[in-house]
Amino acid sequence: MKKNNFSTDQTVPLDVPLDKRAHYLKNLHTLTKDTGRLFIFAGDQRVEHLNDDFYGENISLDDANPEHLFKIASMARIGGFATQLGNIARYGSHYPNIPYLVKLNSKTNLVPFSEQDPYSAAWYDVREVVAFAKSSKLNILGVGYTVYIGSKFETAMLHEAARIVLEAHRHGLVVILWMYPRGQAVTNPKNAHLIAGAVNVGASLGADFVKINEPEPVTDSGLKEIISAGGRTGILFAGGQARSLDEVLNSIYLHVNRFGAAGAALGRNIHQRSTTEAIALANAVAGIIYDGHAPETVRRLLIKE
Amino acid sequence: MKKNNFSTDQTVPLDVPLDKRAHYLKNLHTLTKDTGRLFIFAGDQRVEHLNDDFYGENISLDDANPEHLFKIASMARIGGFATQLGNIARYGSHYPNIPYLVKLNSKTNLVPFSEQDPYSAAWYDVREVVAFAKSSKLNILGVGYTVYIGSKFETAMLHEAARIVLEAHRHGLVVILWMYPRGQAVTNPKNAHLIAGAVNVGASLGADFVKINEPEPVTDSGLKEIISAGGRTGILFAGGQARSLDEVLNSIYLHVNRFGAAGAALGRNIHQRSTTEAIALANAVAGIIYDGHAPETVRRLLIKE
Amino acid sequence: MKKNNFSTDQTVPLDVPLDKRAHYLKNLHTLTKDTGRLFIFAGDQRVEHLNDDFYGENISLDDANPEHLFKIASMARIGGFATQLGNIARYGSHYPNIPYLVKLNSKTNLVPFSEQDPYSAAWYDVREVVAFAKSSKLNILGVGYTVYIGSKFETAMLHEAARIVLEAHRHGLVVILWMYPRGQAVTNPKNAHLIAGAVNVGASLGADFVKINEPEPVTDSGLKEIISAGGRTGILFAGGQARSLDEVLNSIYLHVNRFGAAGAALGRNIHQRSTTEAIALANAVAGIIYDGHAPETVRRLLIKE
């Protein structure tokens, strides 16, 4: 399998100061398990989607309790678990081994985009995250932040994202930017050319990885344009709405092994299952991303209760 | 009765630094009287509802004087008395024994939601509260802050709430978030699924307790979804509009003893009565919340002038 | 006459630190002439009403010159003279004996409320006022700030007012809040119940005194509700539009001696007269407020040119 070239010093961006390079590389190698690839377990939807993703039809009752996410994150072979700092502070002492990513901003879905373009400010400065990491002794490897390009509030988020990257790198943390075209001016957020543009913005902001949605329709030229736009910045595809196990595994394999994406970020597709099923699925995904296995190889790991 | 597990170190959130854990636990144990449950006497309506709750038909004349609240708070068996710092500064020297909670933000009800989505900024930084606590030697155990999710100004309040939690925990203070869905985008703020979402947001912000409204209608599945969403974060139900004594006591018992809520926050239901009646009612409520008594047991404490 | 209980230490709010209590009490005693009552000469209208109050029909030509206010304030028996710091800095060296109150915010009346809800930010931090007081050696006893509750910008002013009180008290200064319901959501700003609500807000913000408009109509129950809402916070009635001498004196007597208001704040009613007449009227008002005299007793002090 193709390996991203994270193995030498040259891959450390220059806004990481000399005395933080080792720390940055350690964080990066932990997240990528030395492969240059990354599998994020996304657990920030309790704010973004309120209780819709956690309670209802076709959702395991396990998911009604916030601790469910921590159980999965602590037992499955993920690269990083992204959630809000408040959750990490509350459950972290029981789950000290999780590789944490602090999602810095979140908003609810109550105000529709037709009423107001989205704006989501960071809840914390990176320095506060660094202080928390030090004081809690938890394994905080990086931070995440969502940018809605195309929103009328775009400039505030670009400004904040740029400073988050600079400050996080200054402290040796890895940065993932969620890059989403959104707002009344955005009529087709799944357009591949537009998503490639979103990658451009995330890369220009200095992100180590950008998380984007899969384009619709999925075409070879579209995926190629997107991955190419990333350059040395890793591309992570979001899992999106719940799909069949086969669809999930096949699409990750396509992105990563055929087109050179850096990995995936999955939330609902994992946590809406029972703890056991969720862990099994996460491990199967890890087999594709970190080991380069084919879907048919990892499918044996799955459990269907 | 069921006891919340606040008895060990592991219940202290990790954003409380090591040297403030003892202080945090002392504050928590004072508020919860070592039960893990909490009864708040809410006295911040003089701003929120102007003089509507304090003067008029069916309201004791005792309530026309702001000192009424302090008399009740100092003599009844409450967990914490939440009001604005200005009131505490003015009356605190005469009522030094009250367990105080500083309500950090407040707004009037003059601008209707149909005219403008609500926004209520904190009046003080937590550091100012900490300095006041030290200088005044009063018993300030924690802080409260209201978040209106669904408001167009939601992101400013989420940002402020997150920082308040972090800063309060940094100083060993307990945090209660008032979580209310409000604004033109919110058509049914009493919907149980939405309230569970509000709990999610408050928990993700790192609150120790979230104060919410009781859903309408009250259903078993709704209450279960809400309490479950809290996880290790305590759920407090607000008292709401004035109700009969029986209704008040029965509903608290239902929430706390049948569904595992952490407690209640009552204002009008208590302070619109004469000082004597109010203290008696508060003591009855304390009997349910802190001692696990049934309504019929505590009803003998009530006084009806 | 009834005396407010400002004579003991217990009346010092607890946000005044121990080492500033003596300074605060000295300021308070100077303003209230040891009676607990307060007579403010309000001289901030040059911004609020531009030149309307100072030049025109029925206005003495003396009032066309800004120094007129300082002449009155230096020679009449007032408690405090409230005006903008820029004026104090310009004329203060010639009028060093005046008991000054710095009015921190002001706005013009050019934009009608129907076009935009009012918002008036503080021109200075309290710390700058404290530095000015020290450097100028002037007699700065306190600060004033206007809050427009009901304005869409209310939350910004509540936030600023709360911090001004805290900071002023921290430095031993007395605080007067001008509490005015204003904005498109306020249809009846002179309603007694609403004014009582404004008092609640000012008291909750920690003001030592709140300045309000007289309700319309003036009823016993309305005045009683308002004064009662103040609690330990003093109520000052504004003078409002120019009225006859008898009306002015009678209404102050009614407020203070019959209902227990702390005093009055007069501007136009005084300064639109010639310097000699203005001083005489101010002294008559002082006789009612500070000495408890009846209007008929002080009327002999008046001069009518």
Add this chain to the structure above:
Amino acid sequence: MKKNNFSTDQTVPLDVPLDKRAHYLKNLHTLTKDTGRLFIFAGDQRVEHLNDDFYGENISLDDANPEHLFKIASMARIGGFATQLGNIARYGSHYPNIPYLVKLNSKTNLVPFSEQDPYSAAWYDVREVVAFAKSSKLNILGVGYTVYIGSKFETAMLHEAARIVLEAHRHGLVVILWMYPRGQAVTNPKNAHLIAGAVNVGASLGADFVKINEPEPVTDSGLKEIISAGGRTGILFAGGQARSLDEVLNSIYLHVNRFGAAGAALGRNIHQRSTTEAIALANAVAGIIYDGHAPETVRRLLIKE
């Protein structure tokens, strides 16, 4: 001729600290040439009016080059040359002898008032100007700032103006406020009573001089009301649109010698002429303002190419 009373210490406003009084007086005496009067050469229109005032019909080609303003300012007998710091930094090393005033805020005229009320934030803090003055060794005597009263953004500009005065005085700099009623709520910005109100606001903000437009129509009572409102604050009339030489000289003489204005601020009327003509006109104006000469006396200084 009448002399303003700037000759004693008492004229120094009290927000100038003791150790900066000598510096303030030196700046004031340089600007006023010991007469208490002031002639400003206004050179900030390159932003305010873009290139309209500098290139076109009836404008000397000399005015197309930004250095033209500096040539005039360095050779004519002006009191102060007001322009943006960027220009001063660029040309200052070649024109070190000019008495400079830094105009702190400027906006273009592209957005019409019917589209948006004007708002113009300061480009620099006064402290940055002070640092620049020290580092450049240029002769920076004071600062200027425009306030648009009546704009919906008025409160931001009042706040900023007040702080600029305080900070400038703290460093011994003289302050001139451009006071202009503007915005959709202002239907008659040239009304004398309104301009007197603008003077009130500027004086209350603590300005040493306020620059205003001449009222329309020009009446004795209007000019008297305006000058009287200034009190100890000097009144400067703006030159406005290009006029005949006689009109310019006569109107300055009227303002200063008949009504007691402190002086004038001229821009276009001077710089749209050739360098030689412009210098001659400026010297004639200086003769009226600083020497009290009559227009017919100074007219011999003029050059008409």
Add this chain to the structure above:
Amino acid sequence: MKKNNFSTDQTVPLDVPLDKRAHYLKNLHTLTKDTGRLFIFAGDQRVEHLNDDFYGENISLDDANPEHLFKIASMARIGGFATQLGNIARYGSHYPNIPYLVKLNSKTNLVPFSEQDPYSAAWYDVREVVAFAKSSKLNILGVGYTVYIGSKFETAMLHEAARIVLEAHRHGLVVILWMYPRGQAVTNPKNAHLIAGAVNVGASLGADFVKINEPEPVTDSGLKEIISAGGRTGILFAGGQARSLDEVLNSIYLHVNRFGAAGAALGRNIHQRSTTEAIALANAVAGIIYDGHAPETVRRLLIKE
């Protein structure tokens, strides 16, 4: 050929402190290759135009990869390469010899001007750029910032631009301002008189160079008015949309050698070609700007694959 007079100390603006003059002059001489002229390779469009300029018809596939820009910048004879700091941090260690300019603000083109006037805040403070330059040891010679005059948000950008110039000069960095009239109030952004006004604003802000669009139509009088407005501030014309090689070379020659412009800033015209062609074109442009060659002289450098 005409040389700009950058050879003596007097050309250093006075906001560059004494101890940074040598550093400023070194940066300026590197950018201008001691000619006083400047050729910028503009590489900030990945945000401004998303992926439109980098992938599609008539665009070399080389341009799909972000590293393409760095290859050109490192091998062609440019004066400065302007791009976002995030890109520089990511690729800088492989391209340490490039003369970098950090473009401080950028926005996407998703929100049309008809929906909202443009506003683009700086992503970084200049101090952060300075810290990055020091820590990365890269060759950061200056900064760039775009100002949209005529936008309803103009005042925020003027404020920010002024402070960027001051801070950059304080650290010895060269400043280029992109000056673009934009917004609903701007009906003809290519009008020469308006562009001359934009130059006025950029010069008054203290820029060393202003980058503007070529006026339409291109007339002698228009170009003369624009260049004259610059005075000692250098004028750079933007390349704009892709044009024929002859058009590109001829227009630069016209601007620089006939009218005295300081140079040009080209992006798309260069980078949409293959790496080899792009480098050849850039070298031809450098021949005109830096050596004063005629288009026919440099045309032999071109490569057409």
